Amino acid sequence: MIAxxxxxxxxxxxxxxxxxxxxxxxDIVLGLSQESISITADFSGSDLLIFGAIKRETxxxxxxxxxxxxxxxxxxxxxxxxKERRYGIWINTESEVIDAAPSxxxxxxxxxxxxxxxxxxxxxxxxxxxxxxxxxxxxxLNPRGKDFADAxxxxxxxxxxxxxxxxxxxxxxxxxxxTAISLPANLTEGTYNVRIFLARxxxxxxxxxxxxxxxxxxxxxxxxxxxxxxxxxxxxxxLALAILAGWGxxxxxxxxxxx
Amino acid sequence: xxxxxxxxxxxxxxxxxxxLGGLVGVLSxxxxxxGGFLITPLLFFVGISPAVAVATSANQIVASSFxxxxxxxxxxxxxxxxxxVLLIGGLIGSGFGxxxxxxxxxxxxxxxxxxxxxxxxxxIVGTLMLVESLRAMxxxxxxxxxxxxxxxxxxxxxxxxxxRTSGLYISVIxxxxxxxxxxxxSAIMxxxGGFxxxxxxxxxxxxxxxxxxGTSLYQILFVTAFTTLLHATTxxxxxxxxxxxxxxxxxxxxxxxxxxxxxxxPESLRVLLAALVLLVCAKLGLELLLPPSEIFSVAPAGAQ
Numbered sequence: 054m055i056a057x058x059x060x061x062x063x064x065x066x067x068x069x070x071x072x073x074x075x076x077x078x079x080d081i082v083l084g085l086s087q088e089s090i091s092i093t094a095d096f097s098g099s100d101l102l103i104f105g106a107i108k109r110e111t112x113x114x115x116x117x118x119x120x121x122x123x124x125x126x127x128x129x130x131x132x133x134x135x136k137e138r139r140y141g142i143w144i145n146t147e148s149e150v151i152d153a154a155p156s157x158x159x160x161x162x163x164x165x166x167x168x169x170x171x172x173x174x175x176x177x178x179x180x181x182x183x184x185x186x187x188x189x190x191x192x193x194l195n196p197r198g199k200d201f202a203d204a205x206x207x208x209x210x211x212x213x214x215x216x217x218x219x220x221x222x223x224x225x226x227x228x229x230x231x232t233a234i235s236l237p238a239n240l241t242e243g244t245y246n247v248r249i250f251l252a253r254x255x256x257x258x259x260x261x262x263x264x265x266x267x268x269x270x271x272x273x274x275x276x277x278x279x280x281x282x283x284x285x286x287x288x289x290x291x292l293a294l295a296i297l298a299g300w301g302x303x304x305x306x307x308x309x310x311x312x
Numbered sequence: 313x314x315x316x317x318x319x320x321x322x323x324x325x326x327x328x329x330x331x332l333g334g335l336v337g338v339l340s341x342x343x344x345x346x347g348g349f350l351i352t353p354l355l356f357f358v359g360i361s362p363a364v365a366v367a368t369s370a371n372q373i374v375a376s377s378f379x380x381x382x383x384x385x386x387x388x389x390x391x392x393x394x395x396x397v398l399l400i401g402g403l404i405g406s407g408f409g410x411x412x413x414x415x416x417x418x419x420x421x422x423x424x425x426x427x428x429x430x431x432x433x434x435x436i437v438g439t440l441m442l443v444e445s446l447r448a449m450x451x452x453x454x455x456x457x458x459x460x461x462x463x464x465x466x467x468x469x470x471x472x473x474x475x476r477t478s479g480l481y482i483s484v485i486x487x488x489x490x491x492x493x494x495x496x497x498s499a500i501m502x503x504x505g506g507f508x509x510x511x512x513x514x515x516x517x518x519x520x521x522x523x524x525x526g527t528s529l530y531q532i533l534f535v536t537a538f539t540t541l542l543h544a545t546t547x548x549x550x551x552x553x554x555x556x557x558x559x560x561x562x563x564x565x566x567x568x569x570x571x572x573x574x575x576x577x578p579e580s581l582r583v584l585l586a587a588l589v590l591l592v593c594a595k596l597g598l599e600l601l602l603p604p605s606e607i608f609s610v611a612p613a614g615a616q
Contacts, residue, residue, distance in 0.1 A: 097314035142600040204608030238323030273318040288544030299378030302563030
């Protein structure tokens with residue numbers, strides 16, 4: 054309620070300043086294909102559909118609207134090691150601990166990222182992959198540390214855990230948008246954070262955040278919990294299964310051979 | 313058909329895992345090795361983390377060695393007495409090996425140590441076996457009588473015991489030491505240790521080849537069962553779903569392997585095993601020597 058009132062006051066005292074950009078007058082209405090993702094025995098990755106509309110009460114501004122969507126997985130601590138050649142063989146020499154790094158990070162944009170978001174807004178909102186990761190590697194700012202932080206980005210990108218999907222968001226009539234982000238099969242359990250940014254001329258106008266929970270269900274959950282809560286029972290169960298399978302196969306083959 | 317593994321937290325093709333298990337099972341039945349030295353690196357390729365691969369392959373070896381052991385027991389090619397002596401050393405060694413493993417882990421050099429162990433031991437054992445069995449094959453061709461085995465220092469040790477099945481009357485010290493050594497290696501390398509024990513039994517203890525395989529399976533069974541339990545209770549890295557798939561393939565393969573092994577001449581069996589061992593050794597050795605394409609590596613921290 055404050056913003057419109059200020060505009061009104063500004064207009065009343067006759068200042069001929071132009072109308073400020075439509076701050077908060079465009080809102081995001083969001084839809085997700087799923088609120089939570091269940092990992093079952095036949096889980097082999099999942100496509101997350103993110104779609105929505107832009108609600109506004111003013112005419113559509115002339116500048117084109119761009120949409121950026123990020124999905125970030127739970128933060129996990131990492132050790133990054135560097136190999137060096139010593140005594141003729143390659144061995145780990147130096148290492149750095151990164152207290153938290155996203156296990157998954159995907160960005161989908163409606164146009165090439167660097168044209169959609171200015172460097173300033175990227176720094177503030179931590180949108181691009183390097184910015185999102187460096188938020189947690191601030192300690193590694195010296196050139197040596199930067200090599201380690203860059204290695205995390207390079208390795209995770211090669212693995213497909215970090216990805217930039219330029220142009221993957223479809224925007225219709227400056228109002229409707231949708232995208233699909235594929236989540237890999239080796240998802241880490243936890244809360245995945247989805248952020249949507251609307252941008253015009255490189256500036257973020259508004260943003261919206263929501264969470265998706267990824268967790269194991271059924272047999273997968275039962276086995277995982279058992280292995281952590283009753284490790285001895287789990288271990289004995291594994292052994293019993295192994296012995297049973299070994300004996301079963303042996304008996305079966307003897308039966309076949311004696312025929 | 314993809315299947316999601318609850319502990320490894322990856323999705324892998326089911327038939328790929330069944331095939332891996334089957335392949336290793338055939339080798340296990342043929343040579344009396346658990347196959348851990350093959351399955352562990354193969355699991356890395358599939359995308360399973362080393363910790364889970366090592367622990368789960370121990371579990372799979374329990375099944376394949378039990379299945380193969382039953383076949384050997386029926387043919388009476390197991391020296392239970394010798395196996396038990398080896399086992400006593402093995403359990404002590406395995407406990408000690410786990411302590412060593414955790415110490416190296418704290419230093420961050422466990423991967424290097426594991427790789428070096430593989431290269432050094434596979435290299436030595438493979439070369440020795442290849443040379444010896446090729447020589448034996450040549451001797452058989454010209455029908456020369458086998459020279460009597462020289463026992464030297466082994467026969468001078470105290471605490472002698474009669475091992476009827478092996479036809480030996482020797483001190484218990486060498487078998488306990490062999491078991492101990494194999495136990496340490498099995499904890500560090502995540503293998504049963506058959507590839508060390510089989511040659512040690514043949515060349516060091518002078519046991520007949522036919523008995524060696526069954527006896528080594530007997531020792532491997534208990535040592536890997538102990539290792540599985542240790543991994544399950546300390547690291548929670550045994551993936552039961554992965555193990556079941558490997559076992560299904562493995563137990564079937566082991567049965568075929570045992571009958572193939574029974575039909576082949578012991579010398580040719582040893583040449584094949586030696587070639588296999590040297591192949592894995594060369595592969596791992598090259599990884600240490602060639603510059604890696606990525607000198608950085610990322611691993612989860614604070615897994616303990």
